Amino acid sequence: MNREDLPPTVAPGELEPGHPPGHPPGLMARFRNYFLTGLIVAGPIAITLYLTWWFVTWVDGLVRPFVPVAYRPETYLPFGLPGAGLIIAVFALTLLGFLAANLVGRKLVDWGERLLGRMPVVRAIYRSLKQVFETLFSGNGNSFRRVGLVEFPAPGMWSIVLISQPPSEEVSSHLPGKEEHISVFLPCSPNPTTGFFFYVPKSRVIEVELSAEAAATLIMSAGVVQPGSEQQKKIAALAGMAHAAQIANAGARQPQPAKVE
Template identity: 75%
Template sequence: MSSREKLPPTDVSPPEPAPDTTSHGIMARFRNYFLTGLVVAGPVAITLYLTWWFVTWVDGLVRPFVPIAYRPETYLPFGLPGSGLIVAVVALTLLGFLTANLIGRSLVDLGDRLLGRIPAVRAIYRGLKQVFETLFSGKGSSFRRVGLVEFPSPGMWSIVLISQEPSIDVARSLPGQEDHISVFLPCAPNPTTGFFFYVPKSKVIEVEMSTEDAATLIMSCGVVQPGSNGDPKKAAAALAGVAHAAQIANASLEREPAKVE
């Protein structure tokens, strides 16, 4: 073979450039720091916002009943947030003090009789009064226990808040000989809505969990489990790790050559 003879062409492609890992490292650290700040500042911001909304809402309800001469903005060049809330707390405390004596109890009984004679208001007033007495008296056991109920289908379990036993009339109408219990099944992520139903006691598995932990579990859709330490750095690192793994998987799919049929 002579030196001038041409060699057959070879299908050799140039080497691919190495991926730039510096930019990926900077973006991963930026994402980690951002998620850490979000986990730390998010709950604080939402708590302050809800507190401000509640104070403003109470001020808007109470301020029209306060005479202008007793309002702080009458003597100050600006409004004083929370003044209506202070007035409401003092008024409710004074009302409770007056209700504790004989004259106060007589006035409350008179008001109960008057509201009990109004057909459109009687049912609403009595129902709300029983709810408030049960929740704020400290004597009831409603919604202080957490349980599991097989719902919505066999093999699927839902968190429920255990309430009171049904009344005698309702218990007589329920089928079967087993005792029932009333439960409330909150919906995720809004635990203020849900389902109320009676279920046999044997079908409820009581769980050693506080109602606060149950509400947190429901609102987070299972992301925040009871007993977790809630370390913001660990949570942010876990989120950043998941996002980084997803980014690597997407990059590998983009580099994979498309299959031609």
């Protein structure tokens, strides 16, 4: 974000349009400075707290039906305890991973997979989801960890994509040309969880030095928050402008010495 992208404020030493020289900014200008500064500071905090609260309550709603009434905190407390379901979910998943890592757990997992493999519709869904989760959370893959640019949707227009894996032999054998292809995901703005998945020749993807988190922030903000921008310095500059306007207003209220002609 450049300085030109910041909300219009009255900088120290500058005059608000419509004010004669020697007069400090008006009440509305100071009010606007304070309001925009407070909005920029409190907005991200409020949205982060809201999303965190939504996630905690969502997990609580999923886990609560599986917890017996005798073991629920609200049974013994006059109020509900937010986050109890999240703690139980984390503990249960950790315990499940511990059990699945030993010999008995692996036998049970293999037996469950064989059981699901005999169900026609469930089998395809389970295998696809298992491959996705293993690829995303294995920690040793490069899927969706690299960011690139693709000329889309028209020549001269470039879109940010997340680079995934090369296509399999079954797919690559049907792709036109002899050039190597790669699969990419193009997130949509402002919701990066939706988008387009397609195969594109590897030479037409320009890989950029940008993390997936920074790319998601850029897409969700529709280009407002550019990579490498120093948001905290921008906020401090706005606060400094408002403080300078306050000092100038206080100085203007002090009695001025009479001019000697």
